[in-house]
Amino acid sequence: ILNVEQSPQSLHVQEGDSTNFTCSFPSSNFYALHWYRWETAKSPEALFVMTLNGDEKKKGRISATLNTKEGYSYLYIKGSQPEDSATYLCAPNTNAGKSTFGDGTTLTVKP
Amino acid sequence: NAGVTQTPKFQVLKTGQSMTLQCAQDMNHNSMYWYRQDPGMGLRLIYYSASEGTTDKGEVPNGYNVSRLNKREFSLRLESAAPSQTSVYFCASSTWMGDSNQPQHFGDGTRLSIL
Numbered sequence: 001i002l003n004v005e006q007s008p009q010s011l012h013v014q015e016g017d018s019t020n021f022t023c024s025f026p027s028s029n030f031y032a033l034h035w036y037r038w039e040t041a042k043s044p045e046a047l048f049v050m051t052l053n054g055d056e057k058k059k060g061r062i063s064a065t066l067n068t069k070e071g072y073s074y075l076y077i078k079g080s081q082p083e084d085s086a087t088y089l090c091a092p093n094t095n096a097g098k099s100t101f102g103d104g105t106t107l108t109v110k111p
Numbered sequence: 112n113a114g115v116t117q118t119p120k121f122q123v124l125k126t127g128q129s130m131t132l133q134c135a136q137d138m139n140h141n142s143m144y145w146y147r148q149d150p151g152m153g154l155r156l157i158y159y160s161a162s163e164g165t166t167d168k169g170e171v172p173n174g175y176n177v178s179r180l181n182k183r184e185f186s187l188r189l190e191s192a193a194p195s196q197t198s199v200y201f202c203a204s205s206t207w208m209g210d211s212n213q214p215q216h217f218g219d220g221t222r223l224s225i226l
Contacts, residue, residue: 004153032211043115043201044154046214089153093211097161098169101146101153 002026006090006102013080014110020076021105023090027071034099035064035075036089044089047075080109113137117202117218124192124225132187132221134202142208143185144169144215145177147198154201160185161208192225199223 005024013019025033032051036044048057053068061078077084087106091099118133136143141162146154156169160179174196176188185204189196199222203215 034214036214043217043219044215046216049212049214051212091215097142097208097211098156098159099215101155103151103153 002092002094002100004090004092004100004102006088006105008105009103010106010108012108012110015081017080017109018076018078019080019107020074021088021107023073023075023092023102025071025073025090025092025100027068029094030068030071030092031097032093033066033073034091034093035073036091038087038089038104040086047088075105077107080107082109082111085109115202115204115216115218117200117221119221120219121222122224124189124223126193126225128192128225129188129190130192131189132200132202132223133184134186134218135184136202136204136216137183138204138216139182140204140206140216141182142205143179144203144205145175145185145187146201146203147171147196148201148220149198157187157200159208189223194225197223197225 035047038044050066055066063076066073087104089104091101115136144159145157158177160166163182178186199220202218205215206213
C-alpha cells in the first residue's frame with residue numbers, strides 16, 4: 001500500500017483565479033500516475049495519465065506535471081471557473097498495477 | 112453507452128443482514144475493482160479481479176466476498192452487515208490492470224447504510 005498525500009485537502013477560490021495542488025507519492029516502483037476529476041453526485045473521470053519524469057499534460061485550462069525522482073505531481077488550473085468545482089484525485093500505480101488513491105483535493109470556485 | 116453499471120443505487124440494511132452489490136461493464140475490460148469511499152477519505156480498494164476467473168484482496172477486504180461471474184460482471188457480497196460497512200461503494204473496470212497507462216472507469220456508486 002502506497003502512502004499518497006494530496007494537499008491541500010480543500011481549496012476555495014474566486015472565479016478567474018489560477019490555482020494548483022500537489023500529489024506526493026513514494027518515488028520507488030513508480031509506473032504511472034493518474035489524475036481523476038470527481039464532481040459531486042457523479043463518478044470519478046480520468047483526466048490525465050503520466051508516466052515519464054518531466055511529463056507535462058494539458059487539457060484546456062487544466063495542466064499537470066510529474067517529477068518521479070522526488071515523487072510529486074502538480075495539477076494546475078488557469079482561470080478557474082465554477083464548473084471546475086470538483087474533487088481532484090491522484091492515483092499512482094506500482095508495478096503490481098494497482099492504483100492507490102489519495103484522499104483528494106476539493107476545489108470550490110465561487111462566481 | 113452504459114460503461115459501468117452498479118445496482119442498487121441506494122440500500123438500507125439492518126445489522127446482520129446480507130446483500131450483494133452488482134456491477135457490470137460493457138467495455139470488454141479484463142480487470143474490475145471494488146472500492147469504498149468514506150467521508151474525508153479517498154477510495155480504498157476492497158477486492159479486485161485482474162481477469163476473469165481470478166480475484167484478490169485489496170486494502171480493506173474484511174467482511175466482504177466477491178465473485179467474478181464472467182468477464183462482464185463482478186459482484187460484492189456482505190455476508191453479515193455491520194454499521195462500520197456504511198459507505199459509498201464504487202465499482203470500476205480497466206482494460207488490463209497490468210497496463211499502468213490505462214485509467215479506471217467508474218460506476219455511479221451504491222450508497223449503503225447499515226443500521
